[in-house]
Amino acid sequence: MKLQHVLFPLTFAVGLSFIGVASAHGAGDSVKPNFSQPITNIPGKSLIAVEVLYPPGGASLPHTHAKSSFIYAYVVSGRIASKVNDGPERIYKAGESFYEEPGSRHPVSRNASKTQPAKLLAVFVVDSNDTPLTTNE
Template sequence: MIIRKILTVLCGAVAILIAADAVAHETGDIVKPNFEQAIPNLPGKSLVAVEVVYPPGGASAPHVHAKSAFIYAYVVSGAIESKVNDGEVRVYRSGESWSEPPGASHSVSRNASKTRSAKLLAIFVVDSNDKELTTPVR
């Protein structure tokens, strides 16, 4: 009888930990490399593209971009709320885009929806030796 109670409590604790871990992952973003190529006529520069997928309610932590990176961002699906440098918080919808200057600070980057996923394609023109495209703000 006591063993059954202990097993029940342990199973419940494991279920809670698994659920908490799943929720933590659902609130972040998923960044997937898409393309990387040196730019032949711009020595020392590369073109790098990444897909950023935001689950419902997901967000990126505040971050800064590489000091050499000029960025073009295109919303593939859904709606993304963004704030770059001292600009206003703005919602960009599927098919809309914006650019970010080198060294931009990105204090807000999140899915504008709590119920639907959103996807962004970010294209960086960056110094080829800049491998850290984003650095979290602490």
């Protein structure tokens, strides 16, 4: 599913339809819903996972995420260059992970390779009504 600066509702098999997803990804990148479920023992919170697929040389635009979201990012394949807030830019390879605190800026998120694709799984713990998940800066 291609997303390019679009906000739309997604309906998941688990019955959630509140999710707004805004893409901060450039031409050729894609975001694919993976999982969404309210956290029943934490009222008002949800767990949402998306797969970010980067083609060779693909990059996201600088972006922020929903203010309430804590994000765990896991590199499924390839290598991802990432910079969160004013921290250093770092390259993560398949099997490595990083996180973003609520309210963080993500000025760099890109495929570190010009020849191989890369995939990132981003897992959000977020207020259920806090949308969109991603906004361009």
